[in-house]
Amino acid sequence: MADTAITAASGPGTRAPVAEATGVSKRFGATVALRDARISIAEGEAHALVGRNGAGKSTLVSILTGLQQPDTGSLRFSGGPAPAFGDIDVWRSKVACVYQRSTVIGDLTVAENLFLNRQSDGPLRPIRWKQLRQRAEELLGEYGVAVDAAARARDLTVEQRQFVEIARALSFGARFIILDEPTAKLDARGIGRLFDKLRDLQEQGVAFLFISHHLQEVYDLCTTVTVYRDAAHILTAPVAELGHRSLVEAMTGEAASAAAGPASAPMTAPAVGAELLRIEDLTVPGACEDLSLSVRAGEVIGLAGATASGNVQVGETVAGLHRAGAGRITVGGRVVRTGSVPSALAAGVGFVPEDRHLQGLVSHRSVAENATLTVTDQLGPYGTVLPARTRTFAQRMIQDLDIKTPAAATPVSALSGGNQQKVVVARALATDPHVLVAIRPTNGVDVKSKEFLLGRIRRAADEGKAALIVSDELDDLRACDRLVVMFHGRVVAEFDRGWKDEHVVAAIEGVADTTPSAASAASGTHQHGR
Secondary structure: OHHHOOOOOOOOOOOOEEEEEEEEEEEEOOEEEEEEEEEEEEOOOEEEEEOOOOOOHHHHHHHHOOOOOOOEEEEEEOOEEOOOOOOHHHHHHHOEEEOOOOOOOOOOEHHHHHOOOOOOOOOOOOOOHHHHHHHHHHHHHHOOOOOOOOOEHHHOOHHHHHHHHHHHHHHOOOOEEEEEOOOOOOOHHHHHHHHHHHHHHHHOOOEEEEEOOOHHHHHHHOOEEEEEEOOEEEEEEEHHHOOHHHHHHHHHOOOOOOOOOOOOOOOOOOOOOOEEEEEEEEEEOOOEEEEEEEEEOOOEEEEEOOOOOOHHHHHHHHOOOOOOOEEEEEEOOEEOOOOOHHHHHHHOEEEEOOOHHHHHOOOOOEHHHHHOHHHHHHOOHHHOOOHHHHHHHHHHHHHHOOOOOOOOOOEHHHOOHHHHHHHHHHHHHOOOOOEEEEEOOOOOOOHHHHHHHHHHHHHHHHOOOEEEEEEOOHHHHOOOOEEEEEEOOEEEEEEEOOOOHHHHHHHHHOOOOOOOOHHHOOOOOOOOOO
8 A cells, every 4th residue: 555655766867757647547337446555757757667466557647648538636747737637639739559469450551640630721622632742751750750651551660660759749740659568569670779779769758658568678777767556646756766676575565575475375295196197398479489388187377467478369379369370288198179269179279268258258148058069069959059058067166266146147248247257167166177377366346255265266276186377477376386487488486385475576577687486496597588
């Protein structure tokens, strides 16, 4: 909480703030998204905003860009009040955001993207294409962006599309740009070129708010860092005065000397059996390279990593959602054909996807139908589905997962988030799989449901299955017997039980100089992973 937080350090010198938020609070129903938060970004500054998931970063960005109104507090840009809510053109002249997912339209040229909805001098004036391209070339040249204005945006690299988005933001007159995970899809050389470009723009007075899960990049680029935790401002300090360990402690709320948080898993070693999941030299383009991992019966293994680490794609590849470029996956000694969900199911993989709404549930169908989607071949002869068998099977799953529902026939959309997630887990377990792959299994559920779901995964392992929890949530990872941490597509650390929050967070965030203590001894050497 903020009242027990590290005391804020001095701000970034005497330069005037190009953007500042003071006393900002925002609530969505019962959820407090921001609590009396603040931040100030100086002209020409690269200012980092860091924090764990749920810290309030995304809500602050939505308020700074005019997409949300704060419940309390004030915003100012270059000393003046924020534009009126909904006045898009004026907001664009103050602030722009370059998101991890590009907003450049692939079928349009660079010039058309730069001046989208501004191609001509008026709504009834014809577009002068030669003049439009010339304007685009002048804009790109002004900011040193080496991109052909006539090129189709879909033919650009990720790095070039980011430069186009930055140039477009500057063309509206904005001198303050928010960069949300800008390096997530760039390689090391691309990151270096992006940082060089940002430094050039800083010399022209442009300020950046840099949001990243990779803390080493904060030290490489930024002069000031602000930490949010639990929806509140915790710390603002010069980067040069804040060591890696202190920064991680501010993000986690755990002092380096403190013991690890309460563990969901018992501290005694599990009784492990035969190897049930083996990943050998797996390469998934854009996600991981030469990754190997083994999970035995009775084990719950955590595959930890931030957004761009590739851990989610690895879990999805085991479940048959992606085709591997190289390597092999075996389940119970049976080779899984990657890119084939039926092959993964047949081999004995149960899967809890990352997003239950988009990937996990058929919202207009009943609880019974959703819980039995993976076992319809068992619910009647010759490919038929008998309603009585469906109800009986579903009722067993409802009892097993303690799903609170008026009836098996109730639409799954009528259930609470926690009970919807239990339906997804029920369906994954319905096939009695050898391996359960659960991606962020407690995302968006209440505390009681979270404890139950993690306990049910543990029970599955105790019954002789293998479980792989893919997550960056520390509460999820505490349920695991062992953690494997990924960073930019490679395994960078492993931790046994007894790990401390700051060590795992440091590995997830790519901080190279934080070494685990003996209690959380890593089986491999930490490395940056790029």
